[in-house]
Amino acid sequence: MNPKAHQPDSLPAPGPTALAQSEALVSRIRAEIDANGGWMPFDRYMERALYAPGLGYYSGGAVKFGRRAEDGSDFVTAPELSPLFAGTLARPVAQALEMSGTRHVMEFGAGTGKLASGLLNALFELGAPFDTYSIVDLSGELRERQRETIDALAPALAPRVRWLDALPKAFEGVVVGNEVLDAMPVRLFARASGTWHERGVAAEGGMLRFEDRPLPSTHDAAFLRDLDIEGDADYVTETHEAALAFTRTVCTMLTRGAVFLIDYGFPRHEYYHAQRAQGTLMCHYRHRAHGDPFLYPGLQDITAHVEFTGIAEAGVDAGADLLGYTSQARFLMNAGITEALSAIDPSDIPNFLPAANAVQKLLSEAEMGELFKVIAFSRGIDGTLDAFARGDRSHTL
Template identity: 50%
Template sequence: MHLALYAPGLGYYAHGSPKFGAMPGSGSDFVTAPELSPLFGRALAAQVADSLAATGTDEVWEFGAGSGALAAQLIAALDALGRPPARYTIVDVSGSLRARQRARLAPFAARVRWADRLPEALRGVVVGNEVLDAMPVKLLARVGGAWHERGVAISEQFWHSAHVDTAPEAIKTEANHNTPRTFTWADRPTALRPPADVEGAHDVVTEIHPQAEAFVATVAEALRRGGAGAAFFIDYGFPEAEYYHPQRSTGTLVCHRAHRVDDDPLANLGAKDITAHVDFTGVALAAQQAGVDVLGYTSQARFLLNCGLAAMMEASDLPTRATAMKLLAEHEMGELFKVIGLATPGHGAARGFAQGDRTHRL
C-alpha cells in the first residue's frame, strides 16, 4: 500500500494527476470537504482559533494539505477572527501536491512553509483532513478459524508468462488487463489480531492501523514536549466496536478513481487512491498513551454545526448553501466522517464537541 501510494514517480500521490475535484470531467478521482465548500474551513477555523487562544500558541500545522484549499480557508478565516497564525506549516510527502499548494497559497507566502517531518517538540494546533485514511494498513484474514496476515505476491500466471530476466521491467510497465495479472493475494499465519474480537466463526477480512496510530502518538508526544497544543483529525471511520462488528466481514479497504469506488487495490497500481476507514478508538488510545487528552469525538455534521456552520450557511447564497449541505447530510459526509480532538492538559472544553459528543462510544 505504501509503494502504491508513495513510491517516487510511480505512486498515486507521487505523480501529477489532478486527484481532487468535484466532477470526473476534471480528471479528478474524489472530492474532499474543503474542495466542496469554503464554509468547511471557515467553520473549522472557529475551533482552531479557540485552541490557539486556549494553548497560548500562534502556529498551525497541517498534514496532507492536498490542493491547499483548507490551508487557504483557515488562514483567511483565522485572520478575520483576529487570530492570524504567525506561521502555517504544511507536512506533505507529495512533491507534485506541494507545487500546487505553493501556487494556491501565494497570497500567504510570507507565513507558509513546508516541512518534511514533525519537530521533536511542537507548540500550536495541528489539523489533518483525510490524512489518517491514506496511511498504509495491515490486512488480517480469518480463514477457517485461523488468523493470517494477507500480503501481496507475484502471481504464478505472471511468472509463467514472463521470462525471469525481464519480469521486473514487465511489472513496472504492465498497463492493461490483457496482460497476465502481476500481483495476487497471499496469506501467512500470524500472531497479529484485531484489537477487538470479531464474534462468530465466519471468515473475515479486516485491517489494523499500526502506522496511523504510531503517527498520532508521534504528534501527541511532540505536543506534550512543546508544552501546549491541540490536534483535530477529520476522517471517515468508526469506533472499535463498529469497526470490528461481525457484519463488517470484508473490511473497509477500497480504491477511488474517477469518482468511482472499487475493491481491487491490486489493479491499476499507482493510478488510483487506496484507503481504509479509521479506527478512532485506536487513535484515542494512542494519543492518551502518549500523554495528551481527548477533547471529544463526534460526527462531522455535529462538529461543524457546533462551530457555527448553520449561521454561515444562512448568510450565504443558495449555491453555497447547497454544497455546504453535503458536509452535513447523513447520506453524504455528515455521518460517515468523524472528528476527534486531542490536546495537552489544561485546554478546557472545545466548542466543536459542545453537543453530540460521542467520546463514551470510543
C-alpha cells in the same frame, strides 16, 4: 501487467503515459516481491502504491483532487466542496490557539491547498493571533499546487506559510489533518475456517494478487482473537499500525496546543463487527469506488476507514488529553456552519444554492455528516471547545 484483467468495464482506461508509469511501479513491486520470497505484506504494498518516489499515487503526478472525473481527478474532499468548511473549522482552531496561548498552525496532507488558504483567510478575519502556517506533505507535485493555490487565494498571508521536510521535535500550536489517517498503509487479515491469516500480495504470471499466509506473530493472533468477532464465518479486516504510530508521533511532538484529525471511520466496537465481514479497504478512481487495489497501481487511491478507538488510545498513551470526539455534522454545526450559510442571501441563487448543496453534503447522515468523525487531542487546554460542547461521543470509544 495485463490491466484489462483487473479493469471493471465501467472504469475509463488511463492514457499511455499514465499506464507506463503504473507498469513501471508494478515492475518495482514485483521485483521486491521476488526478492522477499514471493510475498509482500499488504501494508508494504499499499505504501509502495501510494508513496513510491515519483511513481506512487501521492508522489507522482496524478490529479487526485477534483469535482468530476472529466478533470482527471478521483475524489473530492470537504475543503474542495465548500469554502464554508475551512471557514467553520477556523473557529475551533482559533479557540484552541487562544486557550493554549500559542501562535502556530501545522497542517498534514494539505491536498490542493484549499483548506490552507481558507484557514489562513478565516483565521485572519477572526483576529486569531498566529505567526506561521506550516505544511507537511510528502508530494513535491502537491506542494507546488499548494503554493499556487495559497498565492492565488490568500496572497497577503502566503509569507506566513512554510513547508517542512521533517517534523520538529516539539511544537506549540494547533495541528490539523483532514483525511490523512485513511491514506496510511494498513495490514490485512483474513479468517478462514476459524484460523487467522495475514493477507499479502504475490505475483503470478505478471499479475499481482492476494495471498494469505499463516500468522507468525502471536501478538497479531492474540489481538485478532481478543476482538471476539461474533460467529466463526470467514472474515477480512485491517489493523492500523501506521496511523497509530503517526498519532503517537504528533501527540508526542505537541507540547502545548491541540490536534484535530478529521476522517471517515468508526469506534472499535463498530469497526470490528460481524456485519463488516469484508473489511473497509476501498479504492477510488475517477470518482468511482471499487475494491481492487491492483487496478492501475500508482494511479488510484487506496484507503481504509479509521478505527478511532485505537487512535484515541494512541494519543492518550503519548501523553495528550482527549479533547473531544464527535461526528463531522455535529462538530461543524457546533462551530457555526449553519450560521455561516445563513449569511449568504438566499435570493442570490448562483451563490446560495451551491453553498447550500455543499453544506447538505457535509452535514447529511446519508453523505459525509455521520460517516466522517472529528477527534481532537490537547495539551495545556483547560475545559473543552465550543465545537465539542454538544454531542461529544468520547464515551463511545
